[in-house]
Amino acid sequence: xxxxxxxxxxxxxxxxxxxxxISCGDFKKTNVVGPPSNGSVNFSVFVSLGNSLTAGYQxxxxxxxxxxxxxxxxxxxxxxxPDAQFQQPLISEPGIGGRMKILNLAGPVIGSDxxxxxxxxxxxxxxxxxxxGVPGAVLYDLVDTSSFAAKASPPRSNPFFQxxxxxxxxxxxxxxxxxxxxxxxxxxxxxxxxxLGYATTxxxxxxxxxxxxxxxxxxxxxLYTNMMNALLAGADSAKFAIANIPDxxxxxxxxxxxxSFSDPLTGKKVGAxxxxxxxxxxxxxAGTVNAKTDYILLTAIDSLDAGVGVPTIAGGTGRxxxxxxxxxxxxxxxxxxxxxxxxxxxASIAAAHPTRIALVDAYTVLNDxxxxxxxxxxxxxxxxxxxGGFFGLDGVHPTSQGYAYVANQFINAINSTFGANVPKVAxxxxxxxxxxxxxxxxxxxxxxxxxxxxAPTLNLILGENSSR
Amino acid sequence: MASTKRVLALVVTLLxxxxxxxxxGYQLNEHGAKAVSMGGAFVxxxxxxxxxYFNPAGLSFVKGxxxxxxxxLILPSTTFTGPYPNxxxxxxxxxxxxxxxxxxxxxxxxxxxxxxxxxxxEGLGTSWPANWVGKYIVTKINLxxxxxxxxxxxxxxxxxxxxxxxxxxxxxxxxERYISTPFSDSLGNPISPFIHMNGNASGTGxxxxxxxxPVKNLSLGFSYRSKxxxxxxxxxxxxxxxxxxxSQLPGGSVSTSLPFPETWYAGxxxxxxxxxxxADYQYVGWSAYKQLDINFATHTTLQQNSSLVxxxxxxxxxxxxxxxxxxxxxxxxxxxxxxxxxIPDAYDLPVLPDADRFGVNVGVGVxxxxxxxxxxxxxxxxxxxxxxxxxxxxxxxxxxxxANVIGLDLSYRL
Numbered sequence: 001x002x003x004x005x006x007x008x009x010x011x012x013x014x015x016x017x018x019x020x021x022i023s024c025g026d027f028k029k030t031n032v033v034g035p036p037s038n039g040s041v042n043f044s045v046f047v048s049l050g051n052s053l054t055a056g057y058q059x060x061x062x063x064x065x066x067x068x069x070x071x072x073x074x075x076x077x078x079x080x081x082p083d084a085q086f087q088q089p090l091i092s093e094p095g096i097g098g099r100m101k102i103l104n105l106a107g108p109v110i111g112s113d114x115x116x117x118x119x120x121x122x123x124x125x126x127x128x129x130x131x132x133g134v135p136g137a138v139l140y141d142l143v144d145t146s147s148f149a150a151k152a153s154p155p156r157s158n159p160f161f162q163x164x165x166x167x168x169x170x171x172x173x174x175x176x177x178x179x180x181x182x183x184x185x186x187x188x189x190x191x192x193x194x195x196l197g198y199a200t201t202x203x204x205x206x207x208x209x210x211x212x213x214x215x216x217x218x219x220x221x222x223l224y225t226n227m228m229n230a231l232l233a234g235a236d237s238a239k240f241a242i243a244n245i246p247d248x249x250x251x252x253x254x255x256x257x258x259x260s261f262s263d264p265l266t267g268k269k270v271g272a273x274x275x276x277x278x279x280x281x282x283x284x285x286a287g288t289v290n291a292k293t294d295y296i297l298l299t300a301i302d303s304l305d306a307g308v309g310v311p312t313i314a315g316g317t318g319r320x321x322x323x324x325x326x327x328x329x330x331x332x333x334x335x336x337x338x339x340x341x342x343x344x345x346x347a348s349i350a351a352a353h354p355t356r357i358a359l360v361d362a363y364t365v366l367n368d369x370x371x372x373x374x375x376x377x378x379x380x381x382x383x384x385x386x387x388g389g390f391f392g393l394d395g396v397h398p399t400s401q402g403y404a405y406v407a408n409q410f411i412n413a414i415n416s417t418f419g420a421n422v423p424k425v426a427x428x429x430x431x432x433x434x435x436x437x438x439x440x441x442x443x444x445x446x447x448x449x450x451x452x453x454x455a456p457t458l459n460l461i462l463g464e465n466s467s468r
Numbered sequence: 469m470a471s472t473k474r475v476l477a478l479v480v481t482l483l484x485x486x487x488x489x490x491x492x493g494y495q496l497n498e499h500g501a502k503a504v505s506m507g508g509a510f511v512x513x514x515x516x517x518x519x520x521y522f523n524p525a526g527l528s529f530v531k532g533x534x535x536x537x538x539x540x541l542i543l544p545s546t547t548f549t550g551p552y553p554n555x556x557x558x559x560x561x562x563x564x565x566x567x568x569x570x571x572x573x574x575x576x577x578x579x580x581x582x583x584x585x586x587x588x589x590e591g592l593g594t595s596w597p598a599n600w601v602g603k604y605i606v607t608k609i610n611l612x613x614x615x616x617x618x619x620x621x622x623x624x625x626x627x628x629x630x631x632x633x634x635x636x637x638x639x640x641x642x643x644e645r646y647i648s649t650p651f652s653d654s655l656g657n658p659i660s661p662f663i664h665m666n667g668n669a670s671g672t673g674x675x676x677x678x679x680x681x682p683v684k685n686l687s688l689g690f691s692y693r694s695k696x697x698x699x700x701x702x703x704x705x706x707x708x709x710x711x712x713x714x715s716q717l718p719g720g721s722v723s724t725s726l727p728f729p730e731t732w733y734a735g736x737x738x739x740x741x742x743x744x745x746x747a748d749y750q751y752v753g754w755s756a757y758k759q760l761d762i763n764f765a766t767h768t769t770l771q772q773n774s775s776l777v778x779x780x781x782x783x784x785x786x787x788x789x790x791x792x793x794x795x796x797x798x799x800x801x802x803x804x805x806x807x808x809x810x811i812p813d814a815y816d817l818p819v820l821p822d823a824d825r826f827g828v829n830v831g832v833g834v835x836x837x838x839x840x841x842x843x844x845x846x847x848x849x850x851x852x853x854x855x856x857x858x859x860x861x862x863x864x865x866x867x868x869x870x871a872n873v874i875g876l877d878l879s880y881r882l
Contacts, residue, residue, distance in 0.1 A: 378604025389650030
C-alpha cells in the first residue's frame with residue numbers, strides 16, 4: 001500500500017505543479033503596452049511648419065546629420081512614415097550657417113566651420129518639402145508671400161528661405177506650400193523668434209528692428225489665428241499638433257554666464273559684474289548685476305574677457321557691460337509677458353478645435369526640463385551649456401538628443417489627443433552631436449565662445465541688425 | 469585522496485565557462501542533480517556527497533568512500549521589451565552555462581566523516597547586443613566563482629549529527645558597457661567610449677549544519693552558510709573608442725567588492741520504506757548587497773568612481789520534493805520550488821534582470837553497478853513577467869525569462 005501512496009504523491013505533486021504554472025498568468029508573456037497605433041491620425045502626408053527648431057538647426061548651422069534627427073523627422077520615423085514620404089531640404093556637412101565646434105575642452109574653446117560650407121542635396125524634389133521649417137522665420141514669415149530670394153539679401157541676409165522654399169511656383173509662402181501638399185497631418189511650432197530676437201539682444205533689437213520689442217501680442221493673435229484658420233480650412237480633414245513658446249530664459253544662452261567674476265586659477269568668486277540696467281522710467285544706469293533677476297548673455301564673453309563689466313578689484317576696466325549683453329529684470333518681464341500672451345492665443349486656438357489640434361505645452365515641458373533634467377537608458381541630459389547634452393553650442397538650439405526629447409513631447413500630445421500609441425524615441429539610440437576637437441579640461445568661470453561664433457545664429461533671428 | 473587533485477584540476481578547467489544568475493540575485497543553488505531533481509529540498513536528508521553544500525551534518529550518514537562529479541547545464545532565455553512605453557523587444561544574447569560540482573567524502577565509521585567539495589556558489593552572466601537600447605547601462609557582465617569547502621561531521625548514535633566547513637571562494641568579475649557623452653567627432657559620429665573592466669577576486673567564509681532524527685522515519689535539518697565578501701582589488705579598466713577623450717580616460721587599476729549573502733536552510737523530511745518526501749525553507753540575506761562600488765586608482769575629470777545601486781532585500785525560497793525507489797536500480801524524483809527575488813523594482817536593471825520564479829523539477833537515479841551511480845535532473849524555470857515603471861535609471865520596461873536546466877552527476881562509492 002505504501003508504494004501506492006507514494007506513487008499517488010508523486011503524481012499529485014506533478015499535476016498540481018503543471019496546473020499552477022499553466023493557470024498562473026503572471027508567468028505568461030503578455031503585452032503590457034498596447035501595440036503601436038496611429039489612432040485617428042493619418043501620417044501619410046505629414047508636413048511640419050516652423051523655424052530653426054523645426055528645421056533641425058543645431059550649433060549654429062543646418063546640416064544633414066542634424067536634419068536627420070530634427071524632431072519632425074523623429075516623429076515621422078516613430079509613426080512609420082517611409083523616408084521617401086518625409087522629404088527634408090538636406091544640406092551637406094558641415095552645413096550652412098557656420099557649424100560651431102569645440103576646438104579644445106580647456107576653456108572650452110569654441111570655433112566654427114565656414115558659414116557657407118555645405119550645399120543643398122535634395123533641391124530637385126518636384127514638390128514642396130515635408131519639413132518646411134525655415135531657420136530664422138518669425139510668425140509673419142509663414143504667411144508672407146514676398147520673394148524668398150530677397151530675404152537672402154540685407155537686411156534679412158537669411159539664405160534659408162531660398163534653400164527651404166526654393167520657388168514660388170511650389171507655393172508663395174510656407175503655409176501655401178504646406179497646403180499644396182494636401183497634408184493629412186501638420187505640426188506647427190512658430191513664434192519663438194518673435195520674442196527671441198528681443199531677448200537675445202538684451203532687449204535692444206525687436207522683431208521690427210532696433211529699439212522695438214517682441215511682436216505685439218495683438219498682432220501675434222491676429223496673424224496666428226488667421227494662419228491656423230487657413231490651415232484648418234485648407235486641409236479640412238488633417239490633424240494638427242501645435243506647440244507653444246518656451247520661456248526663453250530656460251536656455252543656456254541666458255543661463256551660462258555667471259553673475260560674478262571668478263579667479264581662473266582658484267574658481268573663487270571675486271566680485272559681481274557691473275552692467276547697464278534700466279530704471280523704471282526706461283533710462284540706463286551702471287549697476288551691479290542682480291543675480292536673481294538679470295541674465296548675462298552668452299554673447300558677452302568677448303567683452304568680459306576684455307575686462308568690460310569686470311570690477312577693478314578683479315582686474316577689470318570697471319566699465320559696465322553694455323545693455324545688449326544683459327537681459328535685466330524689466331526686459332525679462334517684457335519677454336515673459338509677450339510669451340504668456342502668445343501662449344494664451346495658441347491655447348485658445350487648440351481649445352477651439354479639440355478633435356483636430358493637439359497642444360504641445362513646450363513652455364511647461366522645457367521649464368520642467370531645466371529644473372529636473374532627464375535620465376533615461378543610461379543617458380543623462382540637463383540644460384547646462386556643453387556638458388548638459390541637451391543644447392548645442394549656440395546655446396539656443398537643442399542637440400539631436402535634445403530634439404528627440406522634444407519629439408517625444410509631440411508624441412505624448414498626439415497619443416493623448418488622438419487615441420494613438422506612437423512609440424517614443426529611445427534617446428540612447430540617438431547619436432550625441434556636439435562636435436569635439438581635442439580635449440583638456442580645466443575650471444573657469446565661463447566658456448571661451450566668441451561672439452563671431454554666435455553671430456550667425458543671431459543674424460538668422462534678426463538679420464544683420466544684431467551685429468555689433 | 470590522490471584523485472582529489474585531479475578532480476580539482478578538472479573543475480578549474482570547467483569553471484572558465486561557469487556562470488549565470490540562477491537563483492534570485494546572483495546565487496546558484498544547483499550543486500547536485502539528486503537534490504535539484506527534488507526541488508532542492510534536501511537539507512533534512514542530505515544523503516549523498518553534495519551534503520557538503522546542502523548540510524554538512526549529512527556527511528555522517530553517507531557511508532564509505534565516495535566521489536561524485538557532475539555539473540549543471542543552464543540554458544536561459546531573456547527578453548526585454550521597452551524602454552516603456554515602447555514595444556521594441558530585445559533578446560539577450562544566447563548563453564549557455566555549465567557550473568560544475570565535485571565532492572569527495574570518507575566516513576570513518578566511528579561517527580566522524582570528512583570531505584571536500586568544489587562548486588559554484590554564485591554566478592551571473594548577461595550579454596546584450598552591442599548596439600542595444602541599454603548599451604549605456606550594460607552590454608556584458610560575468611561573475612564567476614568557485615568555492616573550495618573542506619568539511620567534517622560527527623554523529624551521535626545516528627540520532628543527531630553536526631557538521632562544519634570552511635569556505636574559500638575565488639573567481640572573477642567582468643563588466644562591459646558604453647558611456648554616454650554629449651560629444652561627436654567632426655563627421656557626426658558620436659563619441660561613446662566603451663569600458664571593459666575585469667578582475668580576480670577572493671573571499672572566505674564558513675558553514676555548519678545540524679541533522680536530527682528524533683523518531684523513526686522523521687528527520688529535521690538545519691544548515692547555515694556565512695556571508696562571503698568577494699574582494700576584487702587588482703582589477704583593470706580599459707577604455708576603447710574614446711576618440712579625443714582618450715587622454716581623459718586612461719583606465720588602469722580598479723577595485724570593487726561584492727557580497728555573497730548569508731544563507732540558511734531548514735527542512736523536515738519523512739522517509740518511508742521506498743520513498744521519502746521533504747519540505748524546506750531557505751532564507752537569503754540579500755540586504756548585504758547595497759551597491760557595487762567601482763573605484764578607480766587614477767581619477768580625471770571624466771574618470772570618476774561609480775556605483776551601481778541595488779538595495780536588495782532579504783528573501784526566501786520554498787522547496788518541496790520527494791523520491792520513489794521503483795526497484796534496486798531505478799529511483800524517480802520530482803519537486804518544486806518558489807524563489808522570491810530580492811531586487812526592488814526601482815533597481816531592477818538589465819545587468820541582472822530578476823523576477824520571482826517557479827521551478828518544476830523531475831529526475832532519475834540509476835545504480836549502474838554496485839559502486840557506480842548516476843543522477844540526472846531536469847528543471848523548467850519560468851520567471852514571472854516583470855514590468856518596471858519606476859526605474860531610478862530611467863530604464864522602464866518588461867522582462868521575460870525562462871530557463872531549462874539539466875543536471876548530471878556520476879558517483880563512485882567504495
